[in-house]
Amino acid sequence: MKLLEGKRGVIFGVANDRSIAWAIAEALHREGAELAFTYAGEILEKRVRPLAEGIGAKIVLPCDVTKDEEIETIFQTLRQEWGGLDILIHAIAYASKEDLSNPYLQTSRQGFQLALDVSTYSLVALTRQAASLMEGRKGSVLTMTYMGAEKVIPNYNVMGVAKAALEASVRYLAHDLGPKGIRVNAISAGPIKTLAAAGIAGFKEMLHYSSERAPLKRNVDAEEVARTALYLVSDMASAVTGEVVHVDAGYNIMGM
Ligand code: NAD
Ligand code: 0WE
Numbered sequence: 001m002k003l004l005e006g007k008r009g010v011i012f013g014v015a016n017d018r019s020i021a022w023a024i025a026e027a028l029h030r031e032g033a034e035l036a037f038t039y040a041g042e043i044l045e046k047r048v049r050p051l052a053e054g055i056g057a058k059i060v061l062p063c064d065v066t067k068d069e070e071i072e073t074i075f076q077t078l079r080q081e082w083g084g085l086d087i088l089i090h091a092i093a094y095a096s097k098e099d100l101s102n103p104y105l106q107t108s109r110q111g112f113q114l115a116l117d118v119s120t121y122s123l124v125a126l127t128r129q130a131a132s133l134m135e136g137r138k139g140s141v142l143t144m145t146y147m148g149a150e151k152v153i154p155n156y157n158v159m160g161v162a163k164a165a166l167e168a169s170v171r172y173l174a175h176d177l178g179p180k181g182i183r184v185n186a187i188s189a190g191p192i193k194t195l196a197a198a199g200i201a202g203f204k205e206m207l208h209y210s211s212e213r214a215p216l217k218r219n220v221d222a223e224e225v226a227r228t229a230l231y232l233v234s235d236m237a238s239a240v241t242g243e244v245v246h247v248d249a250g251y252n253i254m255g256m
Pocket of ligand 1: 019094
């Protein structure tokens with residue numbers, strides 16, 4: 001018996017086949033889940049639609065998470081088509097390029113608001129909508145975070161602050177939704193070369209640095225993140241909520 005037979009999930013954050021969200025989608029599909037996908041704008045539709053349809057997805061819709069109307073449309077459609085929901089995957093982050101290279105000290109009000117709107121508030125907005133579709137279904141919400149929330153990673157800057165607020169949001173949402181049997185968790189992944197990482201100066205050097213220092217002496221891949229995601233959204237993790245699980249080859253435990 002597959003782990004997610006009869007379960008329905010919606011995935012936010014696929015940009016291409018290297019996206020962590022896509023690896024998670026493949027793992028959930030393999031275990032029998034029926035999935036819906038959203039994409040952020042027309043350019044990404046060309047990438048996301050073929051991937052989604054390739055695993056039998058019937059619902060593939062645009063959603064810029066800074067737009068309340070677009071979020072509403074997604075969940076209205078899921079209510080009409082499915083009548084309920086079991087799984088929400090949130091794998092979205094954005095900060096302006098200059099805010100990931102200038103000193104954090106220079107972050108503008110606008111840059112701060114953009115990063116926290118897209119990367120943090122979106123989890124609250126999506127989870128509120130999802131929860132109303134999860135009534136009586138032991139739902140599960142999963143988001144993606146990074147160690148830059150806990151410790152200073154040079155240049156991660158406002159994204160680190162957004163991820164710190166995201167991790168705190170996981171705990172507050174877990175508290176709000178626990179009584180309804182809905183679980184909320186995060187995976188803190190080690191660095192992986194995705195589209196979001198491709199734009200970062202010196203990313204290759206970061207991969208080398210972390211692989212040398214991590215206890216497992218290597219980096220992680222999206223498939224390894226996806227297997228932990230599968231565990232967290234499945235009944236295997238029925239008593240796990242409000243948690244941040246590190247999938248980073250052990251990097252975060254090191255002090256020297
Ligand atoms: P990715 O570029 O494949 O995914 C990021 C996604 O965010 C894209 O699909 C993009 O369309 C989406 N997005 C950005 N702005 C949006 C908006 N306004 N509305 C809707 N969607 C929007 O990169 P990824 O590495 O797979 O990132 C997924 C998540 O994993 C992010 O939260 C990221 O912070 C986190 N993460 C990544 C790494 C890494 O090293 N790659 C490590 C730890 C955590
Ligand atoms: O969360 C992330 C990256 C998220 C991200 C990436 C970009 C690149 C392009 C958010 N916004 C943007 N905006 C852009 O214009 N990661 C965990 C990957 C990452 O990003 C870093 C890292 C790591 C690791 C930035 C600086 C230092 C380390």
